[in-house]
Every structure is written in structure tokens, then in C-alpha cells.
Amino acid sequence: MSKESQLRALVNQKLIEMGERERLKELLRARLIECGWKDQLKAHCKDVIREKDSEHVTVEDLVAEITPKGRALVPDxxxxxxxxxxxxxxxxxxxx
Structure with a gap:
């Protein structure tokens, strides 16, 4: 494991131990809802399902299709x- 990976794991462990990770996740959820991210991504999911025929879309396909767009839509x-x-x-x- 590289030094960077070890440091990242240590920081993540401390965030979890001290409850900060959950607080950050709640803050992120709230901010994403406030800025309309959730609604935009939901609409994109519906479009993908329509385009690919809902009978043949798997959850894995949907996740692979929307993940890049979801990340790109998060406001700076x-x-x-x-x-x-x-x-x-x-x-x-x-x-x-």
C-alpha cells in the first residue's frame, strides 16, 4: 500500500470514528437537493431508461451510464x- 493510500485510509478512519463522515454525507445530501442535482439526475435516469428500453436496462447499466453525468453535475x-x-x-x- 502506498504512503498516499495509507494516509487516505487513516483520514477516512478518523472521519468515521469521530462521526464527521456522516455529518459530511448529510451536508452533501442537503446541498445536492438544494441545487437541484437530485432532480437533474432523476430526469437523466428516466431518459436513459426510455432510450435503452426499460425491459432491457439493468441496475448495473444504469449506474454505469449515470455515474459520470452525476459527478459532472455536482456544483463546484x-x-x-x-x-x-x-x-x-x-x-x-x-x-x-
Whole structure:
């Protein structure tokens, strides 16, 4: 395991242990709903299902099709806010 992977695992473990990961997930959910991301992705799912014929679309196909679009639709402001929160957490708990 590379040094970067180890550090990432350690940070993730601390986020989980201290409950910050769940708080960040809740913040992300709220921000995505506020900006209309959920509705946009839902509409995209419906379009994909219509295009591919709903009888022949698997969950795996749908996930593979919508994941890149879902990531691209996340506003930069939401990404920046989450990154700032993670940095603040790390600064506060610098003894990792």
C-alpha cells in the first residue's frame, strides 16, 4: 500500500470514528437537493431508461451510464464547501 493510500485510509478512519463522515454525507445530501442535482439526475435516469428500453436496462447499466453525468453535475461550490470542511477537520485534528 502506498504512503498516499495509507494516509487516505487513516483520514477516512478518523472521519468515521469521530462521526464527521456522516455529518459530511448529510451536508452533501442537503446541498445536492438544494441545487437541484437530485432532480437533474432523476430526469437523466428516466431518459436513459426510455432510450435503452426499460425491459432491457439493468441496475448495473444504469449506474454505469449515470455515474459520470452525476459527478459532472455536482456544483463546484458544493465540492469546495466539502473540501473546506474536510481541511478544517484535519487542521483541528492534526495529530493524525
Amino acid at each position: 461550490s458544493v465540492k469546495k464547501e466539502l473540501l473546506q470542511r474536510i481541511r478544517a477537520f484535519l487542521a483541528q485534528h492534526a495529530t493524525l
